[in-house]
Amino acid sequence: MKTQNGLDVQLIVENIKGVLPKDKEFIALHEPVFKGNDWEYVKECLDTGWVSSVGKYVDRFEEMLAEFTGVRYAVATVNGTAALHIAIKLVGVEQGDEVLVQTITFIATANAVMYCGAIPHFIDIEERTLGTDPFKLASYLDEIAEIRGGHCFNKVTGRRIKAVVPMHTFGHPVDLDPLVEVCEKFKIALVEDAAESLGSYYKRKHTGNWGKVATLSFNGNKVVTTGGGGAILTNDADIAKLAKHLTTTAKVPHAWEYAHDQVGYNYRLPNINAALGCAQLEQLPSVIERKRELAKRYQQAFQKIKSVSIMVESEFAKSNYWLNALILDREYEGERDHLLQALNNQGIMSRPLWNPMHSLPMYAQCPKMNLDVAESLNKRVINIPSGSQLGDIYV
Ligand SMILES: *Cc1c(COP(=O)(O)O)cnc(C)c1O
Secondary structure (H helix, E strand, O other), rough: OOOOOOOEHHHHHHHHHOOOOOOOOOOOOOOOOOOOOHHHHHHHHHHHOOOOOOOOOHHHHHHHHHHHHHEEEEEEEHHHHHHHHHHHHHHOOOOOOOOEOOOOHHHHHHHHHHHOOOEEEEEEOOOOOOOOOOOHHHHHHHHHHHOOEEEEOOOOOOEEEEEEEEEOOOHOOOHHHHHHHOOOOOHOOEEEEEEOOOOOOOOOOOOOOOOOOOEEEEEEEOOOOOOOOOOEEEEOOHHHHHHHHHHEEEEEEOOOOOEEEEOOOOOOHHHHHHHHHHHHHHHHHHHHHHHHHHHHHHHHHHHHHHOOEEEEOOOOOOOOOOOOEEEHHHOOOOOOOHHHHHHOOOOOEEEEEOOOHHHHHOOOOOOEEEOHHHHHHHHOOEEOOOHHHOOOOOO
């Protein structure tokens, strides 16, 4: 079947099918895989009664995260959104500040800015990473920003621009070095939303090491899962301490007294979730190996297909390929939904990009730069099944 514009939808569907198991009627976009010590560690929590806010697995999970990412400190949280909320607070974002957020991201990134009483200011992405475009941002800030008293102000709104939250879309790292330069020039704090990029590297160093703070998510659809969960990463000991304090109701340690020194949050990760997280992290290297294998198979299947391409990692990156993305050429901007319809009808779960943040009712009035690249990609990108079990050697 070809669309009016000449896009061969069925050819694309067949090529995707060629990579996937033949004996399944439905293939999900991303399924968790439970192997290894998952059952044993969770059972131990049940057997001993240590299921909730105290127990050894939270500490162990945090240590394992720090070790794997190379970031000095990790603080586990109840989910990735909570981690983002606290991370943005930790870099000093307050009521009435502006925070730069790429318009193509999961809703949590923009919501977390609002939880701090601040205003998201939407910025464009680049096609090769689907993440924040540091070069376009630099020339935009040259135009609209000024430094006064060591702080960055938006000349148009008069508000302070305090932070930028790049997001490593589908596990593909943003071009971080030039972004760090922009942040230094304009005195803007960098917070990496690394929810999708556990196991992804920028210039051989794990994502999450560039920002003052970074966040992870362990939701059921992420590379590894704790059921629900997240983490705050930082190389700064004081920030790590404050992150722990704020996420554990700001309780002052004491043998019996309920003393709290500020308004804190009950954002800590329960021990039973951390137990599952420890077991899942043990399997992370093999999960990533299989995800990269699956990505390679998709890339091979589409090597000779015109009008579409499979997203590949940039030369500066090693991606975990959390979700594989198929990108239609520009001339097929109107054809995305035909392809989504055909794939979903044939049991291959596929999804478009998130609706751009600036198109949502609660964010429509927020400041924004020219968002042409995001708007075009929004009409051309779809995600295709990417669970690590699909990368097994034996499918
Ligand atoms: C998954 C995700 C989060 C956090 O989600 P939670 O479900 O709260 O753990 C944040 N940002 C992005 C980009 C995500 O993909």
